[in-house]
Amino acid sequence: MPGTNSALRARLLGVLLCLCLSAGAATATRAGATPGTARSPAAMAGGSVSDDPASWTPDVLDGSVYQVIQVGGLMYAAGSFTAEREAGSDQVRRVGSLFAFDARTGAIDTWFRPRLDGPVTALVAAPDGRSLYVAGSFRGGGSARGPYLARVDAGTGAAWPGFSPATLDGPVARLVLAGGRLIAGGSFQTVEGRPRPALASFDPASGRATDDVDLRLAVPRHTASGASSPIKVTALAVTPDQRRLIFGGDFDRVAGKARYQLAVADLGTDGARLDPWSTTRYQPQCSDHFPTYVRGIAVAPAGGWFVVAATGGGRVGKLCDAVARFELAGNGDPTWVNWTGGDTLLSAAITDAAVYVGGHQRWLDNPKGNNSAGPGAVSRPGIGAVAISDGRALAWNPRKDRGIGVFCILATDAGLWITSDTTHVHGEYHARIAFFPARSGRAATQPDPAGATSAGTDAAGPDVTRSRVARR
Template sequence: MLAALVAAGSALPATPAHAVNATHATVVSADPANWTPHALDGTVYRILQIGNRVYLAGSFTKVRNANNTAQLAMPRLVAFDATTGRIDTTFRPVVNGTVKALAASADGRSLYIGGAFTTVNGVAAPRVARLDVATGARVAGFAPAALNNQVNDVRLVGGRLIVGGAFQTVAGVARRGLAALNATTGAADPTVNLRLEGPRVTTSGVTAPVKVEALDVSADGSRLVFVGNFSSVAGQPRHQLAVAGLTAAGVTLSGWSTTRYQPQCAASMPTYLRGVDISPDGSWFVAVTTGAAFPGTLCDAASRFEFGAETGGKQPTWVNYTGGDTLLSVAITGSAVYVGGHQRWLDNPLGRNSAGAGAVSRPGIGAIHPVTGRALAWNPTKDRGVGTGELYATDRGLFVGSDTTMVAGEYHARVAFFPLP
């Protein structure tokens, strides 16, 4: 498989119209733009561009413009100009808890948000809301079904808003970790019910409720990949990662499966998958993990899988190990697979919390060749902290969100942008 991919390396796919991450013909610059605003506390968990506005979501409470000392109290959700970086002070939603997920409406006039909040603009909004992109006002007619715990990720697919998180019920009905809402009304959509079960338990007895940590949908809207704490989906064994098919009639579990995420990593972590991204052409994806370094596992690594035939026993095409450090995020752009976390190295299969033979230094952020699985030369460096939790590619470059303040040796508090050359 790898030899065939290398031979085809010069013919990487073009960008589908609705790809979440834009396709780039080359790797982005290692010199971040000097115009991005700063989030002065907390974490930036999600970034999304709609038109010429960029939205930051997270747990921060204060922001400021670049080259300006004035602090603005704009907690958890803020918009800024995609060209100048200037914060938009007319977009002022009041959200009472962390925002972790964003999705644009089909017409680009509204924004779906998900997270740990329970009210927006003083009105009940149990973990999901829909807002006007210009003002942050709630969109009339969208009254979401109540979710009883946090939302971690969302995708809009046709008339459905797919939501993943730590919730166990939707509108009082059991829907562990994965559900869908009507994108217009917010009502629970009964056609998405894959019955996630089997919270994992480590050898030391550590466990946690079923949840979805991250999800992605192919550009054509036909495939869903999700990762989290589960061992059974729709009555079939699926360990931490599952693939499903999406149609107008609903969602069905795919026969695609792997047992590579069945083994335990660190005994303190029942689940260790942290992020997943589907390639722009929809034929493969990359998953990233935490969990410490354990030989023969996919802990602390980025792994590429092909979709291919819907069969079991799937093995990764390549694996890039950090040697003992967490990866939290991944973005595939065609020319690169960007990965973020609090890693010190890539190309480090022999490292055990150390740099093994062949390891390359890539603190906080790095790029992997999509075909060979080896680290690219791109190495801007970034302070590590908890880690780089968000990577988001637009047609102009790559946004980075995290809990730290230094990127490429410069002050870029919790958000940075690497432009295309």
């Protein structure tokens, strides 16, 4: 967090942070067909992505976009916005919180018209390829049968028949599907009146609560100055084999064991159990103004390791305002750390070429900076990439308006999507959504101690065959 705005920005972020999986997109199918298997982003990442965004992505005209996912040939964008339009168009379309557009051309899908009365912070494609799980701070609307959690038709946005979610007492910030479970994380404390602080599971078909994930998150954190907040989950990810759940947030104990802001659970057939993996590196206090600082988690496409993006305010030697790599078979110490020198990181995605990180940072490679550029710091405003092996900044440098930050980074075979609350990337107008097309070669996969910007060209769009979601 930069300077004196740390506490204010922390409050603005709250739980409105999205999870973007870097393991590819779900595939839409015709009714009755078997859903396709999502490809990893390895094909895209075998080279790199341009630092000049495509010109055809739609513009979101207000609020923030918290997440984007792909289902077949359509992208779905979720957030706190109320208006959007196609690139180069003067025609404004007003569908708040959630809309769909073509993954190749950016054309807004006018068939998809969900009705929700508040922000959407998390999206997951259902295995059938024809529906979406939607979560946030909405309380209802025609697409939701209750507050905070819904399932909608991916073709029309209407409420999905037969899905009546259990009652939660607070918003949902994160969603994943794993092992036949729909797992939610957020700031809720009860589900159907039963204690389930911040983390719970649901039947994907009916929405009813299950006992599969009951890990008893406890002991909310506090600072020496007395700042505290309720128990909540701020980051959630699942390994590609769907056997492990990695989560972070405001807690110091899980299932009766010490787990400081970060924990791993094993997702067995008989329910989730706390994994032995642990770290003490997120135990120390960072900011005096807010108690938690884990903000984003991304798992490597092949599994085995993950990264954590964090806020917290610059504290030399601590994992505040930094991205850190951890091995699931390791001892809890990070393999490497890249510090911003005092600015928040909110999101990350991993490909086979790089770890992409976003927030409102000004620099990377800045372990000695204190809201300033220390020795060796490189300019990477808003978005950047670091090497998988040692975490050093790579040459890729699109230069983005900082704002609150990049909420979501999604890697696909075609390229890299980012969402935010700002309007300019690479000196061009890209309102709250930008797409960096894949390109061949490895120009951006080497460390860049001088902070040079890699070259890039615009593109007409990724080579994706359009497939509309099957209409029900």
